[in-house]
Each structure stands twice: as C-alpha cells, then as structure tokens.
Amino acid sequence: MNTKQLDKKYIANTYGRFDLHIVEGKGSLCYDDNGKEYIDLGSGIGVNAFGYSDKVWVDAVEEQLHKIQHTSNLYYTSPCARLAEIMCKKSGMQKVFFANSGAEANECAIKAAREWAAVEKGEEYYTIVTLVNSFHGRTVTTLAATGQDVFHEKFNPLTPGFVYAVANDKEDLREKVKNNKCAAIMFEFVQGEGGVVPLDKDFVEEIFNLAKEYNLLTIADEVQTGNGRLGDIYGYMKYGVNPDIVTTAKGLGGGLPIGAAMFNQKTMDVYKPGMHGSTFGGNPIAAAGAISIMERLTDDFMNEVNEKSQYIINALNGAKGIKSISGMGLMLGIETEKDAGEVIAKCMELGALPLKAKNKVRLLPPLNISMEEIKKAVEIIKTACM
Ligand SMILES: *Cc1c(COP(=O)(O)O)cnc(C)c1O
Secondary structure (H helix, E strand, C coil): CCHHHHHHHHCCCCCCCCCCCEEEEEECEEEECCCCEEEECCHHHHCCCCCECCHHHHHHHHHHHCCCCCCCCCCCCHHHHHHHHHHHHHHCCCEEEEECCHHHHHHHHHHHHHHHHHHHCCCCCCEEEEEECCCCCCCHHHHHHCECHHHHHHHCCCCCCEEEECCCCHHHHHHHHHCCCEEEEEECCEECCCCCEECCHHHHHHHHHHHHHCCCEEEEECCCCCCCCCCCCCHHHHHCCCCCEEEECHHHHECECCEEEEECCCCCCCCCCCCCCCCCCCCHHHHHHHHHHHCCCCHHHHHHHHHHHHHHHHHHCCCCCEEEEEEECCEEEEEECCCHHHHHHHHHHHCEECEEECCEEEECCCCCCCHHHHHHHHHHHHHHHC
16 A cells, blocks of 8 residues: 555544645755655644754754653753753743643643642632634643634533633723633734734733733743744744743744743742653753754844745735735735635645645745745745635
8 A cells, every 4th residue: 555545544534634745855845756846835834944854953853863862851861951041041931841742832831820820819710811713732621722612512521711812802801801710811922723813912912911910820822933933033022022931832843843831930930840741841852953943043044034024925915816914924824815725725736835724825934945935935826826
C-alpha cells in the first residue's frame, strides 16, 4: 500500500486531509511525491518559523541529538534552562514552565489561574472568561475554554468554570466579569482558528482595566501569535500591555513539539514543587531548536516581518475577488468573494499552500520567506481569487 492508503487504513479518522503527500522541503518551498513544488504559506500551522530544514535550526538540533535526547525533569539540563533565560529576557516575564503543545501550555495557565485565585480570593473564584470564537486547544479543559459550540457538542460534560464574552464587545465582557466569580480573562490578541480576527486596542485595554478592577489575572494565549508571528516577538508588545501569564507553542520549536507558559512577578510563585509537571516538557532537543529560533527574533528581523506583511497587504488589498484583509505581521486572513475552500484548492493547483480559518484564506508563511517567494505567492492568490 502507498502512504495515502496506509494512512486511510491505519490512522484514526480525525483529519480531513488534502490529497497531497509532502515528502521534503527547503525553506519556504516543499515538494510532493510527484516532485511538484509548492510555496508553503501555512508553515505547518505557524510551526516551521524558519521553514523546512533550516540550516541553523538543523545544526542546533543535531548537535544536541549527539549529547542527550531526553532525561527526566528530576535532573537539570542545559537547553531548557538557557531557553527559559532567553524567553524571559526577550519577554520581560519571570519564569517559564515547558510543556509539549499549545493545549498543555494553556492547561498549565488555567491550573495556575485557579490556584492563584483560590489563594487570593477563595476557591469559589474559579471562573475564567474567554472569548466567543476563541481557540485554546483540544483537551477537555481547553475545549471548555474554547468559545465555539461546534467543538463542544460531542464531549459533554466539559470542565466547568468557563464563560464566553463576545470579542471586541466591551459591555458584554464587563457583564460576564461582573456576573461571575472570576479568576482570569483569557484571550488571543488575534483569534487564529476563529478567522484571523484581531482584538481592538480599546477592547484589550478594557480587559486590563477589568482585571485591575476585579483583581483578575490576564492570560494571553500566544500559541499562534507568539514567537514573531505578529511582527513583534509576542503579540502583547504590539498592544503595549503586560499579561500575567503568556502561553505559547507552535513557532517556538521551529518544528519540534514544545509549549510554554510564562509567568510574571505576580504569578511566578503560584506553582510549588509537585503541583504541575510533564514527562517530556523541556525536552533538550526541542529546547535546543527553540533557542536557535528565539535568538534570531531580533529587532531587524521583526522589521523585515512587518515589511513583508505590508507588502502582502498592499498587493492583495482591492484585488479582484478580495473583499478584505485582516490580521497582523505574517498572520493574515483574506476574505474572498469565492468560497475560501475553492480559492485554496486553486492555489494548490497553482503551487501554493495557504490555510483556511472560518470563511477566510489564512496565511502563516515561514517568517523568513523571501520577497521573491512572496511575490510569486501573491500572484497565485490573486489568480485563484479572480
Ligand atoms: C493551535 C492553538 C492551540 C492548540 O495548540 P496544540 O499544540 O494543537 O495543542 C491553542 N491556542 C491557540 C491560540 C492555537 O492557535
């Protein structure tokens, strides 16, 4: 049997895959089993921050592979300690917990918020306000945090303690905070899976005002928006606010599974030994790769990301068949006149691989995609939208 047949027979039936078998890649380009070339505009859903088989990342990972691949969290290892230092220095946060995925990073943040509120205000203050159309993960608790009914239906009862406020509706948010015994507000600066919807600046201000007024934690889910994606190292820098807990994953590992929850002064001592943990968390190989990503997220590099973003927005804005562009940095959503699925299928045929988010065509290319590749991709998207 070939790969597609094996997959259909032996892989659990959770994914609707495209009829495409990717066999190798270099930078922002990848190739299928017929040797056809594609410009990768999804980077494995924002994971391959520096594209496929990036030399710096490969070297960092390979070097660590020859030292140790894993030990338990009973012992010290250098890569995760050094990665935590870089992340804290670049973010201004104080401490990091390492997990292996976005969902786990969020689980860590949710547990921390509950514990913080229980000690600070009392055990009944466990409710976390999240936003309608948010996405926080697939575990039973992060599903509960996810403000989309479609994800909930099959798996009730979900973890209690989440209420959903309408994104960018300050009144609704205030209402939800006022009417519940809350521990925290949790949000994405740009809702990714929810359709590349950025939060308004004044809505974000209201989140932080309410947090102060009602003594709540702010939890920024930067699983997708973090690690340079929005044109700043973390999304909160774009908005000029300082969350109490920041979670991230996706692009951090550059292709290997790693997630992280970062804590500020207020939350850094919530966890005590034994309260939380992970067998694989802080894995030396994943951490070594992540260091090579974080080290390259310099101001100059962020400027390049912003320039590329502006180029794409200018080139697509007002083009035939394109209604609007949303998002920031290299996390962009294109609202098309044609059905987004149809546009994506056409792009694939023409040699580009964008993603979908709700009714939009979503772009999450590698952060180091070249201008030449961007120009080619823009032409393909324009043709597909016509
Ligand atoms: C992808 C994503 C998650 C879930 O990450 P996993 O690694 O799939 O568990 C959580 N939050 C946001 C904002 C995401 O984009």
